[in-house]
Amino acid sequence: MYVLECVDGSLYTGYAVDVHRRLEAHNAGRGAKYTRARRPVRLLAYAGFATKHDAMSAEYRFKQLSRDEKDSLLAAASRTSLEEALAPILA
Secondary structure: OEEEEOOOOOEEEEOOOOHHHHHHHHHOOOOOHHHHOOOOOEEEEEOOOOOHHHHHHHHHHHHOOOHHHHHHHHHHHHHOOHHHHHHHHHO
């Protein structure tokens, strides 16, 4: 699971096996439709999960948060890791 910041300040969340390759695709205009019009994007944080299901579940729960909650979680992730910051919402 990864979180991008778009050039307009909005956040985009997705999942990928190779996050850095996916970031390159987003910035080349081959990523999601949402990011095509909001390039360039930059990677804010990413977390690894054992299964695709776990990554998709974390992505869904993250997307349910308010922008303020997302910003707080991302600030916490910058001090530790996204995995650790996500733990309370995934429990």
